[in-house]
Amino acid sequence: MMGGKTAVDTIVSSSPHLQSKETISGIMYTVLIALIPAVLVSIYLFGMKSLYLMLACSIFAVATEGAVQKLRQKEVTINDGSALITGLLLALTLPPDFPMILAILGSVIAIAIGKQAYGGLGHNPFNPALVGRAFLVISFPVEMTTWTKWVGPVGAAIDTQTGATPLNWMKTEGIMTDYSALFWGNISGSLGEVSAFAILLGGLYLLYKGYIDWRIPLSVLGSVALLAFLVGEDPLFHLLAGGLMLGAFFMATDMVTSPITKLGRWIFGLTIGFLVWLFRIYGGYPEGVMFAILLVNMAVPLIDRYTAPRILGEVKARG
Amino acid sequence: MKAKVKTFPQGAHIYELKGDTAAKNIVDTSPPEEVVIPLQQHIGAPCKPLIEKGDHVKIGQKIGASDSFVSAPVHASISGQVTAIEPRKTSLGRKVLSVVIKANGQQEFAGELRGFRDELPDGEQIISLIREAGIVGMGGAAFPTHVKLSPPEGKEIDRVIVNGCECEPYLTGDHRLMLENSEDIIFGLIAIMKALGVKKGFIGIEENKMDAIISMKDASSPNQNIEVIPLKTKYPQGAEKMLIKAIVNREVPSGGLPLDVGVVVINTGTAKAVTDAISNGIPLVERIVTVTGSNIKNPGNLRVRIGTSFRHLIAECGGLNEESGKIIMGGPMMGKTQHTLDIPVMKGTSGIVLLTGDEAAAAEPGPCIRCARCVDVCPVNLVPIGLANCSEHEKFGDLESLHVLDCIECGSCSYICPAKRPLLHWIRLGKAKIAAMRAAARNSTSSK
Structure with a gap:
């Protein structure tokens, strides 16, 4: 029997006294699992160099996170999986032959500037992986747009040829790549962006787990397809090409940097889709998913503020 | 075509944890040797004692009352002698002037209330009986029921809902009551409908209690005006505003009450207490308490005299598994933790949930990741x-x-x-x- 006379052996706290078993690291590791198809496809298509790039980015992202947390005298939380996601996502947006030292630099910037400078997990306004990528695109434009031409599975042929991405082909030469190549991934492009199939597989898994809101990928992809169709472009091509799929399922859906209201998520996704379309059709830089997401990330606090849901019974009770 | 199961928007699917007691019959608790009856167990004005130290009291004898309308009298729950009238600790987190009664081992009934076995009295009489019987909302809030049944001028009530959701995890008292006393609940509902002049009554029950839905449907079938509504098992389905939204699709205005949308909601236990008062003349002196959780040896649903100490109930259920942990008055979602077992069961005590230290330990909070x-x-x-x-x-x-x-x-x-x-x-x-x-x-x- 409990001693009972004093408060010594009882725990007193305010309700609720029950919590779900879901944790932040649980969510993060599920996202990592969802990235496995894209990782495997990139290794299959581009070989071990792709694996090395992903490893380098991931390791340095985690190391940077730990180092900055030490410097800030904060609890080191590198096991929560969030830095790992940033590193891996950044790697997946890089060209296969991207110099490893620059990739590492991008990864360090992504975590140090994109995330920790704002206060760490949950406080960053921009998707950190995209901050890293934006840094690399601006600082090393040549390296970031030198694409390995896909010539067959690893080792089948010379793999140092350079080629253009399908969006570049379309933009500069008016050449369209066929859907099947775009879907499975045997095209030139970034590590994790080439195979729509692999991204969809992971994206559907996250939808099933409830870790991303369907409104965001649907509104991003839907608005790009619709707008492309309206100006006489091939909507399916636009959906499958470039970084759109990866962006729609894994970047725009980042919980920290997307709105928390349902209406807000529609507005967020539609705006991203609109900007992607604008950049692709009228811009000088066809691979515009990254800038589209970063720009709308910036508007998230505003979107949240103006889309707060109507509360139950929001009509004043009489007198 | 199968009708869509009703519910409210949003809400959470949470652990139900009712398995330990859902199938256990309500059992009578052995009579306690002493009860502590707080003179304020309800929302509203506290009662003044009507007896003195040393007085002999019988079961059902009124021992505290107030002239204030928003108040409910309290009654002796055992027969015996008043040994003290003094402030005592309660589960509300403060001391309340309480009447301490020492049992004399007899079952003497005061019989102060007149019961109507055959025919329901008129509405006014019903309301005054409910008031005299000290009936309050037994789901936990303990708001005096007669006040709910006396809407202010200009407020038209046209729906009565019996809340059989019991959406709190662990608790099963309402569930058992709907299985074992379904006809009493219907009788109580009919009485309340008559008191309010309402033609339409509902009983809302979550789908995880199919047996209760069937039993209440059986009991209500002779009455065309009463409908049993199965509801989706979702928390907080049993919250008044959510229940009203689900069943009659009305929104209680911000800052308003159910009566603002013409609805009165009562708990199953309250309906049963109304029946006890009207048909048997027994005031509110006992209630069902689910004693459960990972830290209790033999969880169960107990019929308990008001004023019985938590400690007595814990002993009745075989004692605790380990000596530390959390004591919760009510369910784990909205219940209040207690620092002692030496507090009495009151009219609003729906359950005592005892959690082991491991289960009760709060996780260390991390940063918000805006998951929404x-x-x-x-x-x-x-x-x-x-x-x-x-x-x-x-x-x-x-x-x-x-x-x-x-x-x-x-x-x-x-x-x-x-x-x-x-x-x-x-x-x-x-x-x-x-x-x-x-x-x-x-x-x-x-x-x-």
């Missing part, structure tokens, strides 16, 4: 993380404009948060601050 789980579950459509942040940073003006006072404190946000942030804790703090600021503002204007 709290936004998705809030049944009032608030943005809990926004409210919690404002409260944490003492932006109380913003808090008010974000409707913090509409929070029903169901706890869904804190439950669902993957970062384990104590969202409701902050929100409560904010609400308390606003209440204090309003009171201070009132005082300063009135002193001018």
Whole structure:
């Protein structure tokens, strides 16, 4: 029997006294699992160099996170999986032959500037992986747009040829790549962006787990397809090409940097889709998913503020 | 065509944890040697004692009453001698003037109330009987029932809903009552409908209690005006505003009451107590308490005399598994933790949940990752993380404009948060601050 006379052996706290078993690291590791198809496809298509790039980015992202947390005298939380996601996502947006030292630099910037400078997990306004990528695109434009031409599975042929991405082909030469190549991934492009199939597989898994809101990928992809169709472009091509799929399922859906209201998520996704379309059709830089997401990330606090849901019974009770 | 199961928007699917007691019959607790009966067990004015130390009292004898309308009298729950009238600890977190009665081992009934076995009395008589019997909302809030049944001028009530949701995890008292006393609940509902002149009554039951749905349907079948409504098992389905939204699709206005939309909601236990008072003349002297949780040896549903100590019930259920842990009065979502077992069961004590230290330990909160789980579950459509942040940073003006006072404190946000942030804790703090600021503002204007 409990001693009972004093408060010594009882725990007193305010309700609720029950919590779900879901944790932040649980969510993060599920996202990592969802990235496995894209990782495997990139290794299959581009070989071990792709694996090395992903490893380098991931390791340095985690190391940077730990180092900055030490410097800030904060609890080191590198096991929560969030830095790992940033590193891996950044790697997946890089060209296969991207110099490893620059990739590492991008990864360090992504975590140090994109995330920790704002206060760490949950406080960053921009998707950190995209901050890293934006840094690399601006600082090393040549390296970031030198694409390995896909010539067959690893080792089948010379793999140092350079080629253009399908969006570049379309933009500069008016050449369209066929859907099947775009879907499975045997095209030139970034590590994790080439195979729509692999991204969809992971994206559907996250939808099933409830870790991303369907409104965001649907509104991003839907608005790009619709707008492309309206100006006489091939909507399916636009959906499958470039970084759109990866962006729609894994970047725009980042919980920290997307709105928390349902209406807000529609507005967020539609705006991203609109900007992607604008950049692709009228811009000088066809691979515009990254800038589209970063720009709308910036508007998230505003979107949240103006889309707060109507509360139950929001009509004043009489007198 | 199968009709869609009714429910309210949003809400959370939470652990139910009712398996230990759902199939266990309600059993009578052995008579306690002593009861402590607080003179205020309800929302409203406290009662004044009607007896003195040393008096002999019988079961059902009125021992405390108030002239105030919003109040409910209290009655002796055992026969014996009054040994003290003094402030005692209660589960409300403060001491309340209480009557201590030592049992004499007899079952002497006072028989002060007249029962109507055959025919229902008229509405006014029903309401006065309910008042005299000391009946309050037995789901936990303990609001005097006769006040609910006396709507102010101009408020037309046209629906009565019996709340059989029991959406709190662990608790099964209402469930058992609906199985074992279904006809009494229907009788109580009919009496309340008559008192209010209402033609339509509903009984809302969550789908995880199919047997109760069937049993209540059987019991209500002779009466065309009563409908049993199966509801989706979702928390907080049993919250008044959610229940009303689900069953009659009306929204209780912000800051308003169910009567603002013509509805009165009563708990199953309350309906049963109304029946006991009207047909047998027995005031509210006992209730069903689910004693359960990971830290109790033999969990069960007990019929308990008001005033019985928690300690007595724990012993009755075989004692605790380990000596530390959490004692919760009520369910784990909205119940209040206690620091002692030496407190009495009151009219609103629906359960005692005992958790082991491991289960009760609060997880260390992490940073918010803006997953919006709290936004998705809030049944009032608030943005809990926004409210919690404002409260944490003492932006109380913003808090008010974000409707913090509409929070029903169901706890869904804190439950669902993957970062384990104590969202409701902050929100409560904010609400308390606003209440204090309003009171201070009132005082300063009135002193001018």
